[in-house]
Amino acid sequence: MWYNIDFYIWAVNLLVIRLRKPKMIAFVKSLVTPIVNIHYDFLQKKAIDEFILNHNGQVCYLRKALNDVFDNELRRIRIGSGNQYNRQYIYTRAEQKPVYLGKIYIRDKSAFADTGIDYIVYVPKKILASRELELIKWIEIFNEAGTAYKIIGE
Template sequence: MWYKIDFDKLILLLLPTFLRKPVLFGYLKSLVAPITSLYHRWSLLRDDNLEILKYNSQRCYLRGALNDRYDPDERRITISNTSNKVQDYIYTFGENTPVSLGTMFIESAFNYAGTTVDFIVNVPQQIIAMKKQPAIEATIEFYALAGKSYKIVAV
């Protein structure tokens, strides 16, 4: 590819054949060393950027990015939807409504319909215990669409 440069080979190819001596080659190699260092840093930065660009805001890619960075072996981080349950209310006697409650289950506040949480990120407790939550939040903020909100839940 155009971006892969072997500077030692380039020095030898641009040097005339009668000047290709070890001392002159070493001198020219030391002159090109700063450019070689810059090229190496650029190459590492390019690889990092290509790794970042492999993912986007789709949930499957976001889950892949989180698992690749924070749980590469077991891949236990998942993303799920909120339950969007309808809230049951307990009425007072003055409101003249039925008092029959039936079976009720207590849910987290973000699982009800009308909340601002768009998706839930389920992270294992061991990863949260390693103080990775701020890094996970930064990764989600980087990839998630603007205006989407999330909740990190320890599983």
């Protein structure tokens, strides 16, 4: 493509042939080095932008993108549904409903179906402890508008 340029070779080729001595070539390369650094930063940013554009907020693409960035070899990051548990209510005597509740488990308030959590990202604890802010940043990049998520360490 047009952006794949070797600035060192380009600068040396622009020199007059009789000036292409080792000292002059080294001098010209030192002058071109800042442009080469900017070009390298451009290529890195372009690669990240292409990665983001090739993925979206669908579950399969989000899982693939997170595994590519954080757990490329073992691919242990999973995405589950946010609607997990139905609530159990305790009724008053005036409502005349059964009092027997059976087994009740204490759960976080975001684990129930009506809390607005659309999906849960299951991440290994080691990755969550070391790169949590980066993980949140990548999820926010791919998160669709109006959807809420929760990160759980496994």
